[in-house]
Amino acid sequence: MAKIAYILLCHKDPDAIIAQARMVTAVGDCIAIHFDGRAQADDFRQIRDALGGNPNVIFARKRIKCGWGEWSLVQASLLAVEAAVRAFPRATHFYMLSGDCAAIKSARYAHAFLDAEDVDYIESFDYFESDWIKTGMKKERLIYRHIFNERKHKWLFDTSFHLQQRLGLQRAIPADIQVQIGSQWWCLRRRTMEWILDFTRQRPDVMRFFRTTWIPDETFFQTLVRHIVPESEIRTRTLTFLMFTDYGMPQTFYNDHYDLLLGQDFLFARKISAEADELKERLAALYADDEAEFQISNEGRNLFKFLTGRGRIGRRFASRFWETESTLGRHRELMIIVCKKWHVAKRLLERVRQITNVPATEYLFNEEDTALPDLGGIQASLGKRTRHRRALMRMLFDYHETDRMIVCMDPGNLDLLEDFCGDRSITRLLEIQCVFSDEYLIGHAMRVGLAGEQTSDETLARLLPTIRGETTYESDKIRDADFEHHYIMHQNASDEDNAVPISKFLSIGYDAALSIARTDHLFAD
Structure with missing residues (x-):
């Protein structure tokens, strides 16, 4: 009968790693763990202390500092494989896993599946x-x-x-x-691995x-x-169920995907949301259930393609099945600077970067040429960025490998503000209220196409009150939305007064916030 040695590459969540190792070893399988060298030493100690006495658990002889796209990931895999081959001479198969993977079949089913073909x-x-x-x-x-x-x-x-x-x-x-x-998620026989x-x-x-x-x-x-x-002797497929969006990011699974996952013709799935505790508990229990039966429908990828396709052509309906849990992440903080004068927000943002080192992006939903990394095409146009706003933001968090990020938005983007503030992440707004001269408003009208070089003075005179009223209306709408973490700084306020909302917005000390408030020529047009 097949005996599986799992090769686990992981870098966080020691409790989940311990639970995963205990799950697979409880039914007689084994596991070799490589815990990223960049991760916390205390977390690794916790894992060693919990699993060190388990004869079916081995650790790679060296912890490599891994980086996405680097050879270090292969090196870490080889170190774990070498440890597993030496420690588990009766292992017949070696199965690559990540900390975000979970079994979607029982151990009995997995062993029978691997025994069926050599x-x-x-x-x-x-x-x-x-x-x-x-x-x-x-x-x-x-x-x-x-x-x-x-x-x-x-x-x-x-x-x-x-x-x-x-x-x-x-x-x-x-x-x-x-x-x-x-x-990179494979299952290889012992002879192949040797x-x-x-x-x-x-x-x-x-x-x-x-x-x-x-x-x-x-x-x-x-x-x-x-x-x-x-x-x-090669089956060109993975036994781990995973799906990618059109933008190259893995689809995440949540509590309500249990039945869907069990119906797929795979042994494991990734990525399982860190917040899907109920799903992980049910799948862990399933792995040890020798009586479990499975009806394979294998519709997952086609269903995903169909439902997301409806959204792309505008046939929206309630919450999309695949987007009901598309949160940025409960543990993440999105900080949004809201200002009608974009140059003011950009000056402030540059100073914030210098003081805090928090990744920051300018008006990504308003300016086509905002500097963004290549995210597989989702960043290519303002339309795509707006339609896939949460996916874009999640990808930026992942790209910068951070849980805190700052972006700038125009106060006219109320729908975006409401969307992000309604997310389960921590979202803060810093609204910069500026004084608008007639000259500035005329320039703004020309920039957005409301007026041109040949527009008469009489037309501009009639237009100015409307434009000024619009800026006030946008600010009032934001205030009426009653966002939970909404802070305001004023052009006419003192630096000392403005340092208070900056401090709360960025969660930094008053002195650092005052340094930001004193940015040279912050409100100059």
Whole structure:
């Protein structure tokens, strides 16, 4: 009978990791854990103390500091695999998991499934012929050397890449391998895993090549398996149910997805929401249930595509089935600076960046050319940003690897403000109320197309009261919405008075807030 050694890569939530390890070992399976070297030492100690006496739990001999898109993820996987191969000689299969994964079948079902065919389960599509990569770099991932983390050191990443392009520093792919690509969530037989470990020792040239490719966790194991295992013994699929949006972000599952998940032809699923406690408890109990029966419908991906497609063409209905839990995250803080004079908000934001180091973005829902990272196309136009506002914001939180973020919005975006303030995240508003001269309002009318260079003085005179009234109306609507965390600073107030709402908005001390309030020429037009 199959005996599974799970390879767990994780970096947070020690309680969940302990529960996951106890769940799989309680039915006779085993687990090798790599806990990210960047994570808290106290969290790792908690895991070691709780699981150290369990003979079916082993830890990687070294903790690697992992970064998205880096070789470090493959290195961490190999360390955990080496530990599992040595510690669990009776393991027949090695199954890659993350801390966000959960079993959606019983252990009895999983063992019977793996016993049915003597094969490896791994996505491995031809790198150049397939359309697995939808946007962004393709061959450039391989033929140039990537030594900087794109998320943490974007300038260095881009500069290194463009410099290699200009100097023609392309490199050849090892001649005898055909690069493959696919999901990093695989299940491989013991013989295959031993062959891979032998290959890593015998082919330093291939190891050097993959160490400086970009996102090698999508290509390394996928390429090696296809290189050393007969095609007839490979099933080009993952046993972990996961779905991605059109923008390359994984779909998250919540408490009300239990029945849907059980009907899919997979053994595990990711990502399970950190807040879906009921779902995780039910799935943990299911793994040990030898009597559980499963009706496989496998409609998940088609249903997701159909329902989100209706939304894209405007056929909205109540809350979308897949978006009912599309929260930014209860643990996250979104801080919104609201100001009609965009240049004032931008000056303040720049000073806030200097004082707090909190990631900040300017008028992303108002200016097409706002500086944004490549998020798979969702950031390409104002229309897309507005339609997929919560998805965009979640992706920005993930991109910056932060739980606190600041953005700027125009007071006319009341629907956006109401949406974000209605989220389960902590949302704060800092409204900057400015004084509007006639000259400024005329300039504003021209910028937004209400007037032009040839507009007569008489027309402008009639238009000004309406524009001025509109700015007052927008501010009144925000006040009438009665948002919970709404702070106001005034152009005519003293720096000392304005420091108070700034301090509350940013959750910083008064002295730091006063330094921000004293920004040079803050309200100058």
